[in-house]
Amino acid sequence: MKETLAFAEFGFLLSRWAPLTPYGRAEKNALHFFPDAKSLEAEYDLTEAFLKFISENGARADRLEFYLRRIPFIDPAVKPADCADIFAFKKFLSNVQSVFAMASAVKTSGVKWKSAGLLRTLSKGGEGETFYLSSAYSLALVRAREKILELNSALDKIRAAKQKEFLSRHSLDFSAREFLVVDETRAGKLYGNPDFFIEPYDSSHVMVRPVYGRAYLALRARRDEFLRAEKTEEAKILKGLSSAIAAEAAHIREYCRQIARIDILLSKARLAKALKLSRPQIAKRGAPIKIKKGRLPALERRLEAEKLRYTPLSCALDARVGVITGSNMGGKTVALKTVAGLQLCVQYGLFVPAESYAAPLFDAVHYVGAGCSENVEGLSSFGLELYSFMRAWKDAGKNCLLLLDEFARATNSTEAAALLGAVIESFCARGGIYACISTHFAGLKMPKSAALYRMKGFDLAAFGKSGIGAEDLRGRLKLINRFMRYELVRDGGGAGIYDALKVARLLGFDEKITAKAQSALENK
């Protein structure tokens, strides 16, 4: 599937599909493949409900996103061990509650909030998403903290008084300093003074630290006892809170699931709105793929940036096996990419970049073509293509969509055409498989059940009338883009497509050589 995703330039859509929570992102990254219509239709109903929500309740949707963004990752299976863990759960629950309140406007979101009691317990130190192990949790904590504050204040007073004394008696200002670096000669009279602790600094200076006395140390020891009592009490409370959270693990697990769902659906709806995607129709197995103005958004953006024309794809691929032919640079590969991209959107439960798209569901979507296989030592590009094909062929008995772009292009054209003909015949003979094949080989033998399509190609008449020319490559590409008709039409077969020489001329290929080729073709 990786290769199909790359071929369809699906990364463009994926990069814009942006869930806001760690749960949503995990679900997105898992790329759930919808193989059945029932669950997919349910997904589309919900996406539509969220689209409606965004359109009708813009401000509320923004707030919903605000709360989603604030949801941290927590693991309901792991019991919180300390303050920071409990903070994470509180932040999670606080935002989940707000998300549910916002999302309740979407009738189909099915959210249920069951942890009001737990959140109240965690909020004794204050509402919101912060966490404070407040004294409100226990009287013992109140007592310990009161004592600590009282003793801290007494310690501050002693320190302030002593510092004042040191300043007036010794001109030593310790108010913003824990120690002072003093010249040894000046420090001489401080030696032996119990108010100072002196240690060497360098060969001519000492570090002088203030000593605040026995009363100070006794008070500090007492304060430390209450600090220990506070820690013990805090640990007890944390254990209780941790157990309360663990007791609701099942609910919390469910919240993670529901948050992931809301996040995924909201982000799908946002994506649909941003890229003007529409709800596809799921057709029965074996039904044709019908596309009206299907787009390949990545290419559309690139062309837009280059100020080039983009032609959406409209067609009905009404046979199980369809072969697309056409000029060089005529859009065969883009047509195939568009089909791949649209079908991948459907299979991943996304709306599609098309005015309308109707297609059956597949169990797998395979692509075989250039750059489709990681390098295997010793295999040529033709070998790699065959290797890729064989991997896809294993699924051919199943209900799968196979997309072959210019198959066997890397070998000699006679054998390649024969091989491709045989492949088409095998596809037609085998049930289940739905294949879309692009090729530039003309005159392929086609079984009756296969359909032949053609990219319309270069509009020479319009080009001739226009009288426009171009000197540089960029200008020539613009000309091709302007006069190439990127439309896919049913082809009766028989007539070859001879656009290669037109394209060669437009690209500025040597005129003498092109003329020679033209004459050789006409004499054949």
Place this chain on the structure above:
Amino acid sequence: MEIKSAVENKTVFIVGSEKNAGKTVFLNFALDSLRGAKRKTRLAFMSTGVDGEKEDLVFGNPKPRVAAKKGELVVTAQSALASTDAGYELLEIFPAKTVLGRAVLVRIVRDGNIEIIGPQSNAHISGIVAALRGGFGAETIIVDGAASRFTQVASADGAEFIYVARVEKFRAQSAAEALRLIYELSRVPAGKTPRGKNVFRIEGALTADKIRLIPKETETVVVEDCTKVFLSLAEWRKFAAKYNPVFERSFRLLFASANLYDIAAGEFAKLLGADFPPDKLVFNPYAL
């Protein structure tokens, strides 16, 4: 120099010339200077490594603790909270990891001492600084740098820095050259990358070897920032005399604080050169 007015409403990195240069002592001094002000700034502080622990984890020397006062914002590691005697309210857990667990943000609700342990990656430091200034309303942010790493300064564009140098007599010359180099780097113009024929951009570090590869006709050499300069003072001066160096990102040296050992202030100032601006240098604020 008044530390408070130099630091207030800024993001300031305190970086040291080496381990035990006196960064944390300076941090405590800077914090106290800010606290003593009439108008209280909304103060936040953090570290890019481990600081404030009782003993230096590398050398085992006794280390000063970092005092935190009510209302201040402190970023530290989750595990550091167990050993603090300060009261705190947890405001945020950051995705950044420190050597001792997740980075957390607390608001101090009761004065006490705290170990400050922060992330080391520039991206994480930048993210936290942005969050402190944005969502949590910090006005003055002080970041205690780790060991002699200088690169963390690069993580927050627009940040300013204080360089704390340990200056011992027997290697005062090299300390002066290091400080002089930092001062000269901080004066290099910065901003948009200039374009043109005679402009050459150095990818990564600027080393003596890379200077040799600069095309002959080059006039302006663009370097990412001053942390990418790996040259001695003499090499830098030679380079700066030949080319116009430009940094893509600027930093400002607020000032340097020199902790002198067996060398007089005047003697060190002489080594720095007469043109070293006096407002860019303070001496150990703990010295009488």
